[in-house]
Amino acid sequence: MKHATPLIDQLETGPWPSFVSDMKHQAEKRAKNEENIEFQIPQDVVEDLLGILELSFNDGTTHWKHGGIVGVFGYGGGVIGRYCDQPGNFPGVAHFHTMRVAQPGGKFYTSKYLKEICDLWDLRGSGITNMHGSTGDIIFLGTTTPQLEEIFFELTHNMNQDLGGSGSNLRTPADCIGQARCEYACYDTQALCYDLTQEYQDELHRPAFPYKFKFKFDGCPNGCVASIARADMSFIGTWKDDIxxxxxxxxxxxxxxxxxxxxxxxxxxxxxxxxxxxxxxxxxxxxxxxxxxxxxxxxxxxxxxxxxxxxxxxxxxIGDERGLSILAGAKAPILDGAQMGSLVVPFVKAEEPYDEIKEIVEGIWDWWMEEGKNRERLGELMKRQGLQKLLEVLNIKPDARHVQEPRSNPYIFWKEDEVEGGWERDIDEYRKHHQR
Amino acid sequence: MEYEEAKEKIITELTKKLKSKSKFYFNDLSKILDMKPREAKKIVNKLVQESVLEYWSSGSTSMYGLPGTGKQAGAEHED
The missing domain is CATH 3.30.70.20 (Alpha-Beta Plaits)
Structure with a gap:
């Protein structure tokens, strides 16, 4: 190995599988290059990556710079610029950009496809992938700026594949395997996921939201993609009639x-x-x-x-009258702690062309784009302005299912025009029965 | 607002603020244009396409700036 790495070597000594071992394996593979690949980025990229990680452990600080302006033409997401601040000592990772690639619906792969993306990444990147990132996409870790357009061309022209979302975009939508293999699925998750992905291409690739926004699709309340906890908008299959x-x-x-x-x-x-x-x-x-x-x-x-x-x-x-519930506002803890989604639409049929669902999606976006502060997630806005405000914007009449716990969180309030007699009262009449 | 007028407005306002900041949220741009976000987005998209503006991303948040401005620009352009 190019750099001594005594500190990160210790990570290999635990009982768990170690990414350090994987990276060393990859570094050796690139050094030997038995397949005679014409590497388009430095051959020792992985060795320098191990080296800079060791340096960070030594110094107790990161050596990556924050963010960047790289991207592919016309896209504001899908590429995350990473540069190191020690390019002299670690030239292999002077540029080490991440690319996010949209995963197939339900993560259905063919081995041919997996081979193709690995070959592409061995040739034009470090060969290190993350299958999959937290949002669900295929993550390519580490390439240089000149390779970005080349990779994008290969993906879009020869592999029928697109980049995923990053930044203040709609993130790559994720779904469970759905009706393809599961008898619990109450709607076709892959069809809805694909349809909304196609419909909202602009939102996926051109950032104009206050912050990230995630869609996830669970075919039933078992929630195999955990949409209720991980998505700003979760679509969870349900049924209206009897089990x-x-x-x-x-x-x-x-x-x-x-x-x-x-x-x-x-x-x-x-x-x-x-x-x-x-x-x-x-x-x-x-x-x-x-x-x-x-x-x-x-x-x-x-x-x-x-x-x-x-x-x-x-x-x-599951019953026969099937559809889905829409929940909104889940997020991980950055501000204010983690939040689960709140029920917004108790039941809607999931039938093409999904107009009713799209109306809800766009209503939520319009509200959040206008009222959301910079870097404010939908869930935080819902907390700040109240679920009632969201229901008003969407023209949904609150009912008992919108109240999580009666009295402890009375976030549905009556308005004057909804109450007989309004807020005015006859004080003399009142005083007849109540002393001052 | 016509596209050319909007472009002028964005360039003037962003240049004015260059001393204190070089990256702007989408909200800042729609405020400058005094438009609803969806309307502003059409113009901002076009400005990016014509390289009047460029994206900056931390990975989690996206911002906009005039090309070549800001601390990182020098280091990251392929000189």
Whole structure:
């Protein structure tokens, strides 16, 4: 190796897999170059990356400069400029830009495609990737400015691929695998994700928002992409009618013919399946009964926790009147702590061309773009101005489902014109019954 | 507002503030143009396309500036 790295070598000694080992492996691979790749950026980029990381550990400070003006023509996102402040000692990472590449819907890959992106990145970048970044995109770590347009051309012209979002943009939308493989999916997550991605290309590539904005699509309330916690707008599949119950299959679970949780916890012996303890007693809204060999669900009280369906997937199925709920305002803690999404639209059908959904999206953007302060997330604006304000902007009538806990967060207030008689009162009439 | 007028306004205002700052939020631009964000975006997009403005990004936040201004510009242009 070009640089001695005693400090970061220690990261390899733990019981966990180490990125340091991976990077050393990659550095050796580039040094040997058995495939005779005509590297377009310094061959020792990974060695210099290890070197500058060691220096940072030594100095207790970063040697990366903050941000930059690089990008591909016409795009304001997708490329994050990174420059080091020690280019003399570490020329391989003088430029070390990140590129974000939109991941395929549901992260469905073909091995051919994976080979192609790896070949492209070995040739024109460091070969180091992050599969995937927090938002979900494919992250290419480390290339030089002249390579950016070349990579962009290859991606868009030969691989039918686009850059993802970064900065004050709509970020690369992410979805769960959805109806492609999952019987719980209440709508086609990949279709909606793709449609909105195409519709909002301008928002994805040309930054004009106060800050980042994320869409995520979960096919059911199990939330495999955790949209409720990670997206400014989450689209979570749900159903309006009743959970479908197959009593014969319920009996088969009770009788031990079917393994609960589709056999997912079969690593040890948990004893016989106890429907009372493992399903009925765990229902958060206590809306399930199992009596005389029959399972009954009070569907009006169901809060879509998915537990009973997950435990007995062959006996219980999602309802037939399907659509999605829209929640808004989730974010990670930078200001004010982390926030989960708040319910905005309890139910909307997810049918092409998704006009109703787009109306909500654009209504939210109009409000946030006008009222949001610089670097203020939607969730922070919702806290500052109130959920009621958002509902007003979207022309949605507040109902009980918008109130998380009665009395403890009364964020739906009555207005004068909504109350019979308004705020005026006859003081003399009042005094008849109440002393001063 | 006509495009040329808007362009003039942006260049004048940004140049005036150059001593104290070189990077501006999108909101600053729409305030200068006195337009709703969606209207302002059309003009700002065109200004970027014509290289009157350039993007700057930290990765999390995007800003706009006149090309070649600010501390990093010298170091980052491919001289």
């Amino acid at each position: 479908k119950v197959d009593q014969e299959a319920v009996a088969a679970y009770v009788g031990g013919e079917f393994a609960p949780n589709a056999g997912a916890h079969s690593g040890r012996d948990w004893g016989a399946f106890d429907i009372q303890k493992e399903v009925v007693a765990l229902c958060p809204s206590e809306c399930i009964k199992y009596e005389d060999g029959k399972l009954a669900i009070n569907n009006r009280e169901c809060v879509r926790c998915m537990h009973c369906i997950n435990v007995m997937p062959r006996a219980l199925r």
